[in-house]
Amino acid sequence: MTVALGDILPTVRVISLPLRTRFRGIDAREAVLFEGPAGWTEFSPFPEYDDVESAAWLRAALDFGWAEPVPAVRERVRVNATVPAVSADGVAAVLDRFPGCRTAKVKVVEPGTTLAEDVARVAAVRSILGVEGRVRLDANGAWNVDEAEHAFHALAEYDLEYVEQPCASIPELTELRRRVKYMGIPIAADESVRKADDPIEVARALAADVLVVKAQPLGGVRAALDIVAAAGLPAVVSSALDTSVGISMGLHLAAALPELEFDCGLGTVALFEGDIVDSPLVPVDGVLDVRRVVPSSALLDASAVDEERRTWWLDRLRRCHALVEDAAAFREGAE
Structure with missing residues (x-):
């Protein structure tokens, strides 16, 4: 356009x-x-x-x-909590900002942190969410294949929904997926979709089980829908740490997906001290309504x-x- x-x-x-x-x-x-x-x-x-x-x-x-706007098939979208690389003692305070969310995405492998600290953080999330909660990890491509395999073993006991971008490259993801497939922990691709010259390559290479799609980096709602359709993999919509205006764009993408089995990473306005709208798009009972917003x-x-x-x-x-x-x-x- x-x-x-x-x-x-x-x-x-x-x-x-x-x-x-x-x-x-x-x-x-x-x-x-x-x-x-x-x-x-x-x-x-x-x-x-x-x-x-x-x-x-x-x-x-x-x-x-x-x-x-593209046609929508749903009016509400379930969202996950997002847990930064805080100490295990700080997890409860973070989750309190996401009322009703049954899923938590936990950041791991942040600079200056250790695997032991990651394990403690994930354990705290699992303890608070209980056995019925869903726990997913986001490594932002920071592990090599051997490190990722070791981390999968260290964290497997916490019943992970999936691990997002454990390694940076598609060949690494392919090799890791081959090594850990028996563990039953799916691998999701984020950077290998939104930063790739060919966002479908990760699916063709059988390097991931799930696509993480973000409206802004992929060129918009329509472009992201085309990528999901071409890839033929289940998708979860996530934010790029947007304001409520950008979150609204992500919600319109999530609302238009024919199938949406995962809670979406669109509750991140809760990570801000404030926002630019009087009624921010923050989770209520773990859900966001699909709507546009007008800044104050x-x-x-x-x-x-x-x-x-x-x-x-x-x-x-x-x-x-x-x-x-x-x-x-x-x-x-x-x-």
């Missing part, structure tokens, strides 16, 4: 939301929000991503803000970044917009 830059800039707001606990190496999440004919939308690639990768996030924002002017003002950061983001937006326009022109020429 092509949208003129002049139609984007008038409503642009650049904001920063502090996190309750350091997560993914950051203490605050910055995002660009703007309004299109279909409603408010979000552009928030992480600062370290280059412009080519970030352009997919802008395509997603434009699609959500300007295109007609007062909350946008309160969370606005300084002029230096605003300029940095606007420059990035302009560069990514040029890439999106160039790609659209190339496609039109090819047709």
